[in-house]
Amino acid sequence: AWEKRVRSSASARRVSSGKSVLVTGAAGFVGMHVAAALKRRGDGVLGLDNFNAYYDPALKRARRALLDRAGVFVVEGDINDAALLRKLFDVVPFTHVVHLAAQAGVRHALADPGSYIHSNVAGLVAVLEAAKAADPQPAVVWASSSSVYGLNSKVPFSEADRTDRPASLYAATKKAGEEIAHVYNHIYGLSITGLRFFTVYGPWGRPDMAYFFFTRDILRGKPVSIFEGPDHATVARDFTYIDDIVRGCVAAVDHAGKSTGSGGKKHGSAPFRIYNLGNTSPVSVSDLVSILEQLLKVKAVKKLVKMPRNGDVQFTHANITLAQKELRYRPTTGLQSGLKKFVRWYLDYYSSSLSKHGSKGRTTN
């Protein structure tokens, strides 16, 4: 019965699609949206997620329920489980892997550094090993991060900029991931595309991210801490709306089989590519709070705090010329309208989960 569910979830609805995609981290924020989008357009999609408790597992289960209704089965398991991966690749000849499972967030590394090595380094190797051994070999599209730019002070960040000064263990594992991915391209000819996401936000988002817990704290009348850099310098992020990121991921899947453009290195015909997926318009954290105050119609209790040295960087800003050219990536949602959609989802989700499950919508941050 399990095999049957795996097979039917992974088989394309449109024969013309010909794509069968394994999405790791499918119960996660980006993974859920990408899996749903691929399924909607007719690809076969199977999810994999270990449902870990880094943040509220009820939110992950709710995302799984949504995918279930869309016809996507999410297998519960760890990407480090080589036997499970082998079994999945035995049952389904995946054409693509969209690898989004990871230990995300920068601050959690202070408490649990090992989880970053487990999921972002060992886990990535396990996924690449499975892809390498599979017949046919799937093209791999995976999430790196804007955090690889670390203490680079040249903005906006371009793919060729230096990435040798990470500010967090999270960033270091993503940077290591890019180098590990290169080896699998070089030796085994795997087609690999790394996507450097810039601060993704939107409905079904991650409770450990500032826009999410600011919303919760503003509604509860709790103070929100606004970080400042040295000499009161602004802390800003290139916030990118989830639908824009999803379009970038889907375009990367479609581009993965094509031969190398200017952005990659060649191994036979298998490309190795890295793209920034950002929004090219950084917004300060205090402007983020103002927009939330306006949308929630509640005044925030603001606390200005000197940014601790805990892994965060002061500023991010994407140059997206390469993704524009090769993926036709065009972000279209500004922060104001994206947050409006997030807030609408937040109010709806937490009021209905309150009434349905009697839970307080508790989150971990």
Ligand code: NAD
């Ligand atoms: P998320 O935490 O919501 O999703 C990750 C999912 O992976 C979770 O559901 C988790 O349970 C699962 N997972 C973690 N370790 C696993 C393991 N060992 N085996 C199986 N499943 C595992 O995070 P997200 O925001 O959706 O991020 C998706 C990807 O994008 C991650 O690789 C993240 O590092 C990257 N990224 C995200 C952002 C952002 O702003 N959201 C920015 C840059 C990069």
